[in-house]
Amino acid sequence: xxxxxxxxxxxxxxxxxxxxxxxxxxxxxxxxxxxxxxxxxxxxxxxxxxxxxxxxxxxxxxxxxxxxxxxxxxxxxxxxxxxxxxxxxxxxxxxxxxxxxxxxxxxxxxxxxxxxxxxxxxxxxxxxxxxxxxxxxxxxxxxxxxxxxxxxxxxxxxxxxxxxxxxxxxxxxxxxxxxxxxxxxxxxxxxxxxxxxxxxxxxxxxxxxxxxxxxxxxxxxxxxxxxxxxxxxxxxxxxxxxxxxxxxxxxxxxxxxxxxxxxxxxxxxxxxxxxxxxxxxxxxxxxxxxxxxxxxxxxxxxxxxxxxxxxxxxxxxxxxxxx
Numbered sequence: 404x405x406x407x408x409x410x411x412x413x414x415x416x417x418x419x420x421x422x423x424x425x426x427x428x429x430x431x432x433x434x435x436x437x438x439x440x441x442x443x444x445x446x447x448x449x450x451x452x453x454x455x456x457x458x459x460x461x462x463x464x465x466x467x468x469x470x471x472x473x474x475x476x477x478x479x480x481x482x483x484x485x486x487x488x489x490x491x492x493x494x495x496x497x498x499x500x501x502x503x504x505x506x507x508x509x510x511x512x513x514x515x516x517x518x519x520x521x522x523x524x525x526x527x528x529x530x531x532x533x534x535x536x537x538x539x540x541x542x543x544x545x546x547x548x549x550x551x552x553x554x555x556x557x558x559x560x561x562x563x564x565x566x567x568x569x570x571x572x573x574x575x576x577x578x579x580x581x582x583x584x585x586x587x588x589x590x591x592x593x594x595x596x597x598x599x600x601x602x603x604x605x606x607x608x609x610x611x612x613x614x615x616x617x618x619x620x621x622x623x624x625x626x627x628x629x630x631x632x633x634x635x636x637x638x639x640x641x642x643x644x645x646x647x648x649x650x651x652x653x654x655x656x657x658x659x660x661x662x663x664x665x666x667x668x669x670x671x672x673x674x675x676x677x678x679x680x681x682x683x684x685x686x687x688x689x690x691x692x693x694x695x696x697x698x699x700x701x702x703x704x705x706x707x708x709x710x711x712x713x714x715x716x717x718x719x720x721x722x723x724x725x726x
Contacts, residue, residue: 408438409512412488412567414495416480417445421452423499423611425459430501432463436509441466442487446474476581477560485567485575491515493570496608497561501531503607511564511606522569522598523590524606525558531609537561539612543602544705555602556703557590562608569593573689579676583624584631591639592689595696625662629653629669634676638690 413431417424424443431441443466445453453470460466467487475483485493492512502508507526514524527549528540536549540559547553563586573592576585590600632653633646641649650670657666692700701707 408436410438410490411492411494411508411512412490413439413441414481414484414493415443415498417443417448417456417498418474419448419452420498421455424456427496427498427501428463428466431496433505434508435505437512439465439508440488442484443468444480444484445470446480447472478576478580478585479578482575491567493565493567495563499611500561501609503609507606514603515564515566520599521601522566522593523558523600524564525555525602526562526606526608527604528559528561528608528610531611537610537612540610550604553602554703555600556700557587558600560586561610569596569598580631583627584635588635594699595692626665626669629666630673633673637677638680639692
């Protein structure tokens with residue numbers, strides 16, 4: 404008797420980049436070897452862009468669209484998209500990305516099925532325009548190779564797979580993060596269930612990053628990076644000293660790049676978010692990481708053991724501010 408193909412939900416967030424979004428959906432629809440559903444959440448696109456997207460989706464029977472009136476952010480957008488499906492495996496694809504080949508989903512599901520301890524898989528992200536490793540989407544320690552499989556404490560948002568049962572058991576993404584760092588916050592909570600994450604180089608995503616690799620830190624990205632990093636560290640029990648060290652490093656980098664006010668604004672909003680987190684007891688247990696979980700995280704993130712001076716140096720040598 405022939406086995407039914409594995410079911411998988413592909414989630415895509417849409418916001419005005421209609422041509423790119425359509426290409427991403429077409430890439431997902433062309434996947435073979437799995438029973439797929441493509442779940443799209445539009446976050447308030449302009450009427451003309453939304454009309455064009457809806458017209459295309461009429462020709463994609465495996466796709467469903469949920470229309471929002473505003474941009475609720477990456478974190479909550481993925482929560483909403485995930486709630487539209489029920490497959491054991493959730494695969495997220497950025498709207499400006501495509502699968503490198505038609506077997507990517509089947510490979511991802513096969514990896515998940517082969518190892519029940521996996522809660523997530525990070526895909527290889529390459530630059531759509533030249534095929535080289537996408538450095539703007541590389542958030543792994545030095546010394547690991549994009550060509551090899553390795554254990555990790557996180558995945559990259561542009562393309563990844565999540566085991567739905569674990570995702571739902573920890574409450575999904577923290578919607579308050581909006582954008583930037585939401586994956587790490589989720590991954591730590593999923594790791595705390597005893598599951599693990601691996602990077603799989605044989606599942607490849609082609610990401611349409613700018614050939615110049617420009618990162619506009621002064622237009623909101625640095626604010627979210629600082630605010631969300633400190634807020635997430637606080638939720639996971641970072642000491643006041645460690646938070647102060649991190650804040651100092653971020654402020655120094657902000658001063659050196661002319662965006663110190665972004666850092667100060669982030670500090671202020673982070674304090675407000677931390678107070679709100681303390682005021683509610685909901686899901687706090689997911690942030691109490693076990694010794695085993697911390698040992699695994701430290702093994703995957705050796706930079707966590709850096710000294711104060713080294714943390715400052717790392718901030719200054721990280722991606723430069725441009726714009």
